[in-house]
Amino acid sequence: MDAAEEQRFREFVTDRSPALMRLGFLLTGGDQHAAEDLVQTALAKLVTKWRTVDAPEAYAKQIMYRQQISWWRAGRRRVELVRTQAPEPEERDRHHQSELRLVLRAALSRLTARQRTVLVLRYFEDLPEREVAQVLGCSVGTVRSTTHRSLARLREVAPELADELEAVT
CATH class of the missing domain: 1.10.8 (Helicase, Ruva Protein; domain 3)
Known part of the structure; x- marks a missing residue:
């Protein structure tokens, strides 16, 4: 070079x-x-x-x-980071977004690596299901079902994200 x-x-x-x-x-x-x-x-x-x-x-x-x-x-195990949840916001203000990020980060860490990867590719990287399937080497149906299960798991582990998750689905 x-x-x-x-x-x-x-x-x-x-x-x-x-x-x-x-x-x-x-x-x-x-x-x-x-x-x-x-x-x-x-x-x-x-x-x-x-x-x-x-x-x-x-x-x-x-x-x-x-x-x-x-x-x-390969089954690489990483130590899961345990964090306390942010306190409930009193009102929707400029700090609300920061609190949501903390909650989302903690919730994402509780998903499997596959679930987290599918959600990041679909919603953070904004890739269509077909491209996510290509990247992961699986079918579009697998991407859809994994996305559905991953969002359900997020709702389960972080009910405070319900409003934001409804906007996604």
């Missing part, structure tokens, strides 16, 4: 790392260290293909999806 290509890669890492970390954080259910591992793995693989990749961010995300899938297929 020449100096100009290296500079382009460094700029990409600087500019896109926060977005990749957010995605990694969601895919891993709030596990900071696993999210960092996902991003590092993606960037390490991306740098080897840097000259030939037309859309580096999409390529990095695809690596992250596949790596996460490999981890849960």
Whole structure:
């Protein structure tokens, strides 16, 4: 890699790392260290293909999806982070969104890796069911049923998200 290509890669890492970390954080259910591992793995693989990749961010995300899938297929166990739930909001104000994020993070960590991955791909990455099925290597029907079960599980573990989940379904 020449100096100009290296500079382009460094700029990409600087500019896109926060977005990749957010995605990694969601895919891993709030596990900071696993999210960092996902991003590092993606960037390490991306740098080897840097000259030939037309859309580096999409390529990095695809690596992250596949790596996460490999981890849960291999049965990699991560320590579940136990957090207390945020107190009930007195009113819907500017702090409500922050509280919802905390509750959602805790609820996502209680899902299986597969359930969490399907929800992140469908609703955070806004991928259609067909693309999620391609990424996960399963059928569209499997994506639909996993999405349905995952949302039901979220409603069960975080009833305070009911209003927001109704907007999704």
